[in-house]
Amino acid sequence: MSRTTYNRALEILDDVCIGCSHCMKVCPTEALRVSAGKAVIHADWCIDCGECYRICPNRAIRVMDDDFKQIYNYKYRVLLVPSVFFAQFEDSVPREKIYQIIGELGFTEVCAVEQSVDSLTDEVNEYVKNAQKPVISSFCPAVIRLIQVRFPSLVDHIMQLLPPIEITAQYYKNKFAKAGIPDGELGIFYLTPCIAKIAAVKSPVGGYTSPINGVINMDFFFNKVYLAYKQRLPVSGNISINGELSSKGILYPTTGGESANVEGRTLAIDGMSNVIDFLEILENEEIDGVDFLELRACDQSCAGGILSHRNRFLTAESMKKYAATAPDYHKLTLDYQRYTSAVIHMDRIEPRSMVKYDRDIDAALQKMERARELRELFPGIDCGACGAPSCEALAEDIVKGQSEINACIFLRTLYEKRGELPLEEAIKIMERIWGRTRFDKRF
Amino acid sequence: MNLEYKVEGGDFTSAGLASSQIKKILKQLNVDPAVIKRVVIALYEAEVNIVAHAYRGVIKAQIDGGGINLTLEDEGPGIPDVEMAMTPGFSTASKAVREMGFGAGMGLPNISENADDFKIDTIVGQGTTLRIGIKFR
Ligand SMILES: Nc1ncnc2c1ncn2[C@@H]1O[C@H](COP(=O)(O)OP(=O)(O)OP(=O)(O)O)[C@@H](O)[C@H]1O
Ligand code: SF4
Ligand code: SF4
Ligand SMILES: [Mg+2]
Numbered sequence: 001m002s003r004t005t006y007n008r009a010l011e012i013l014d015d016v017c018i019g020c021s022h023c024m025k026v027c028p029t030e031a032l033r034v035s036a037g038k039a040v041i042h043a044d045w046c047i048d049c050g051e052c053y054r055i056c057p058n059r060a061i062r063v064m065d066d067d068f069k070q071i072y073n074y075k076y077r078v079l080l081v082p083s084v085f086f087a088q089f090e091d092s093v094p095r096e097k098i099y100q101i102i103g104e105l106g107f108t109e110v111c112a113v114e115q116s117v118d119s120l121t122d123e124v125n126e127y128v129k130n131a132q133k134p135v136i137s138s139f140c141p142a143v144i145r146l147i148q149v150r151f152p153s154l155v156d157h158i159m160q161l162l163p164p165i166e167i168t169a170q171y172y173k174n175k176f177a178k179a180g181i182p183d184g185e186l187g188i189f190y191l192t193p194c195i196a197k198i199a200a201v202k203s204p205v206g207g208y209t210s211p212i213n214g215v216i217n218m219d220f221f222f223n224k225v226y227l228a229y230k231q232r233l234p235v236s237g238n239i240s241i242n243g244e245l246s247s248k249g250i251l252y253p254t255t256g257g258e259s260a261n262v263e264g265r266t267l268a269i270d271g272m273s274n275v276i277d278f279l280e281i282l283e284n285e286e287i288d289g290v291d292f293l294e295l296r297a298c299d300q301s302c303a304g305g306i307l308s309h310r311n312r313f314l315t316a317e318s319m320k321k322y323a324a325t326a327p328d329y330h331k332l333t334l335d336y337q338r339y340t341s342a343v344i345h346m347d348r349i350e351p352r353s354m355v356k357y358d359r360d361i362d363a364a365l366q367k368m369e370r371a372r373e374l375r376e377l378f379p380g381i382d383c384g385a386c387g388a389p390s391c392e393a394l395a396e397d398i399v400k401g402q403s404e405i406n407a408c409i410f411l412r413t414l415y416e417k418r419g420e421l422p423l424e425e426a427i428k429i430m431e432r433i434w435g436r437t438r439f440d441k442r443f
Numbered sequence: 444m445n446l447e448y449k450v451e452g453g454d455f456t457s458a459g460l461a462s463s464q465i466k467k468i469l470k471q472l473n474v475d476p477a478v479i480k481r482v483v484i485a486l487y488e489a490e491v492n493i494v495a496h497a498y499r500g501v502i503k504a505q506i507d508g509g510g511i512n513l514t515l516e517d518e519g520p521g522i523p524d525v526e527m528a529m530t531p532g533f534s535t536a537s538k539a540v541r542e543m544g545f546g547a548g549m550g551l552p553n554i555s556e557n558a559d560d561f562k563i564d565t566i567v568g569q570g571t572t573l574r575i576g577i578k579f580r
Binding site for chain 2: 150152153280283284285286351353354355356357359361362364365368369372
């Protein structure tokens with residue numbers, strides 16, 4: 001077990017974590033437990049959705065973004081900004097001003113990341129025509145990882161075309177290379193609204209290596225920009241701004257913004273539990289005739305990303321307002337054709353099986369049967385006092401040797417009542433789960 | 444491992460419960476997703492047939508390292524001509540059932556296609572028992 005998520009996008013800070021178990025209750029893959037008074041991540045099961053970060057009341061979970069100072073390792077510093085960033089500000093803050101401030105904060109060029117959407121959409125339609133239906137969007141990395149871990153039979157439905165961010169990054173890489181700028185002098189950075197995108201850049205799936213050099217936390221960066229704005233930081237205007245964006249591009253990260261461009265019967269589903277519900281029925285093959293599925297882990301899609309601080313509905317509204325003022329196509333489409341292909345293909349995405357009980361099926365069956373018997377003993381309240389998210393999860397942990405029957409406070413109380421378990425033993429068990437000093441408090 | 448589920452005739456909104464539960468178990472056992480898909484399709488069709496055509500039934504599943512054996516035993520009208528019922532496209536489904544999206548006459552052929560072993564025993568006026576076997580490897 002480790003203290004970081006699978007792709008090292010989040011880290012639990014042991015000195016801040018009080019083991020309150022809020023995170024454990026929301027993890028869609030039950031990847032979290034409380035042990036010795038701290039949250040612990042089963043890294044193999046984590047899908048980098050960030051739900052644990054979102055709910056943590058103690059700010060004990062840290063986003064493992066890149067150190068901002070590293071941008072100065074490069075002579076040319078390009079920041080790829082998602083449209084959701086502008087919607088973090090009240091509508092009265094001019095976009096031009098935001099761009100200028102980004103320049104003052106250290107970047108030499110800033111680019112709207114959804115620029116590549118215009119050339120991508122035709123290709124997506126071509127792809128969907130010929131692929132196994134329904135095609136599942138490759139946009140949200142948390143959804144891709146959810147499918148890998150919980151719905152392995154559906155991996156072949158994931159669209160094998162990379163999302164816009166990677167095409168925009170390629171565009172910059174190739175453009176600077178053609179201009180004769182040495183490889184090491186260009187740093188491409190992505191301003192991220194979520195940790196799933198960090199995972200996607202740092203450990204991409206589908207046999208691809210991202211040219212993006214670093215990821216900047218949008219929450220952190222918003223504060224920097226807003227502070228500069230409030231303090232009226234003087235701007236020199238030295239930044240080169242590439243803000244070309246079509247209305248399609250602006251709306252792409254909002255719910256329905258991607259599916260709206262796909263021909264045929266499409267559905268747009270946002271929010272982790274909605275996505276899981278839908279994938280369950282899709283796996284049973286109960287849905288016919290759907291061509292394309294836009295699935296996003298966050299409610300209101302990226303407007304509800306964990307690093308988007310503003311209310312998600314207001315954020316989505318701002319994006320729609322921005323889109324209403326933008327043209328249908330932007331001017332750089334031809335330029336994109338010159339420097340990059342409209343699409344980048346990726347390899348088949350491999351499933352990432354959860355191994356609930358055992359790799360060997362006979363051993364797994366035995367353990368599962370024992371777990372089912374154990375579950376009969378437990379109260380079914382899913383109280384979490386055992387350090388596992390549910391009675392079912394505790395039963396699984398026990399048969400794998402990772403917990404014990406007496407971890408259940410209901411059974412323990414029963415054993416104590418019968419005089420079968422001494423008090424000291426019961427306290428020791430609680431200390432193993434909730435930490436050594438937890439029961440020493442003086443009131 | 445042995446599992447048992449009850450099915451009520453006419454209760455379309457609960458149909459699919461057994462197949463969802465068994466799917467979950469097979470996923471936890473790391474059975475090949477392609478095999479799971481076959482089990483789910485076969486079981487779901489058979490489950491819906493009880494709901495659509497019989498009065499009530501019991502589904503029994505027996506899982507071991509080699510595969511899964513499903514027995515679906517119902518009380519119902521039985522099938523007068525099994526060979527005819529097995530013909531793709533043959534259906535006696537009522538208009539109401541067709542309006543719910545069932546009744547294409549593809550259920551039994553689909554089960555047969557996805558099963559390694561498939562057997563129907565039926566007595567008209569009493570009921571039908573389906574035996575479906577699917578191997579994991
Ligand atoms: N358990 C059953 N009891 C009685 N009759 C049945 C049963 N299962 C199937 N049948 C009969 O066999 C016919 C063919 O079944 P099949 O599952 O292939 O098609 P269907 O149920 O009519 O339509 P679909 O399965 O495509 O929705 C049914 O229309 C029904 O007359
Ligand atoms: S990021 Fe998501 S999957 Fe990973 S531990 Fe947190 S809640 Fe669970
Ligand atoms: S919906 Fe958007 S913000 Fe949320 S996890 Fe997916 S890509 Fe990230
Ligand atoms: Mg049928």
